[in-house]
Amino acid sequence: MTDKSKALLVHLLTATGAVFAMLSMLEAVEGDWQGMFFWLVVAFFVDGIDGPLARRYKVKVNAPIFDGVLLDLIIDYLTYVFVPAYALFKSGLLPGWTGWIGIFVITFASAMYFADTRMKTRDYSFSGFPGCWNMVVLVLFALKPDFWVILALVAILAVAMFLPIKFVHPVRTARWRMVTLPMALAWTGFAFWAVLVDFHPESWAHLGLVVTSVYLLCAGAAQQLAYGKDG
Numbered sequence: 001m002t003d004k005s006k007a008l009l010v011h012l013l014t015a016t017g018a019v020f021a022m023l024s025m026l027e028a029v030e031g032d033w034q035g036m037f038f039w040l041v042v043a044f045f046v047d048g049i050d051g052p053l054a055r056r057y058k059v060k061v062n063a064p065i066f067d068g069v070l071l072d073l074i075i076d077y078l079t080y081v082f083v084p085a086y087a088l089f090k091s092g093l094l095p096g097w098t099g100w101i102g103i104f105v106i107t108f109a110s111a112m113y114f115a116d117t118r119m120k121t122r123d124y125s126f127s128g129f130p131g132c133w134n135m136v137v138l139v140l141f142a143l144k145p146d147f148w149v150i151l152a153l154v155a156i157l158a159v160a161m162f163l164p165i166k167f168v169h170p171v172r173t174a175r176w177r178m179v180t181l182p183m184a185l186a187w188t189g190f191a192f193w194a195v196l197v198d199f200h201p202e203s204w205a206h207l208g209l210v211v212t213s214v215y216l217l218c219a220g221a222a223q224q225l226a227y228g229k230d231g
Contacts, residue, residue: 007054007062014050014068017043017075024083028090033141036087037195040134043079045188047072052171073114076131081110084137088150093140098151106133109158116162124172125220129160138191139213142199142206166220175223180216187212 020043027035050072059068085106089099110131113119121127136157140150168176170184190208197203 003057004062006057007059008066010050010053010057010059011063011066011068011071013046013053014071014075017046017072017079020046021075021078021083024079025086028083028087031090033087033091034195034198036083037138037141037191040079040083040138041188041191041195043075044134044191047076047079048171048184048188077110077114080131080134081107081114084133088133088137088140088154091141093144094147094150094154098147102151102154105154105158109161113161121166123174124169125223126167126169128162128165128167129157130167131161135187135191135213135216138194139209142194142203142209166224168216168220168223170216173220175227176219180219183212183215183219187216 020039024036024039024043027033027039054068059066085103088094088106089103092099094102110133113128113131116128118127119130136153140153168180170180171177173180186208190205190212193205194203194209197205199206
């Protein structure tokens with residue numbers, strides 16, 4: 001197989017995220033949250049491996065007819081933002097007027113963030129919360145906190161999108177990668193576990209989700225505190 005064929009296959013792999021987004025949305029419309037999150041976690045896994053493959057097979061050189069960055073952003077908006085926001089609204093975790101505020105804040109702020117040219121830092125971290133609402137909403141489904149807590153968290157994270165706070169990229173941020181990458185893989189594993197047991201309240205998967213989520217949310221800020229703004 002030629003390098004051009006391999007690069008094209010990477011683009012096709014990325015594009016499968018759109019299919020997984022549709023499958024998850026169909027499950028969400030039916031109120032099958034277990035099925036919805038199953039496909040979102042599958043999409044999350046694909047999103048985690050297509051980037052390294054794209055760099056390995058040099059898609060910008062060998063398959064330049066497709067813009068892999070644009071393709072990835074389109075799919076990320078569907079799987080990271082649009083479907084999770086709908087689930088938060090439709091599930092009743094944010095009831096009444098709070099649900100409307102939640103979906104408007106999440107979708108609007110995320111659209112602006114995804115178009116922000118300052119999204120990435122020099123060390124390939126994210127500048128501001130990177131709109132990973134799929135991860136946030138999955139944890140909220142597992143823990144089911146009070147709706148005021150959820151609304152406050154949505155507001156804080158939406159504002160954090162545009163603050164100069166670093167959030168590590170599990171694969172591309174070199175510093176602490178030996179910890180960050182296993183944490184991201186562990187989060188994916190705990191997410192699958194939580195989904196498979198339909199978010200059973202006594203599942204140990206919930207504790208794993210909390211621990212790994214706290215690390216992934218705070219690691220970038222911790223690096224800034226330890227090594228300075230550009231550290």
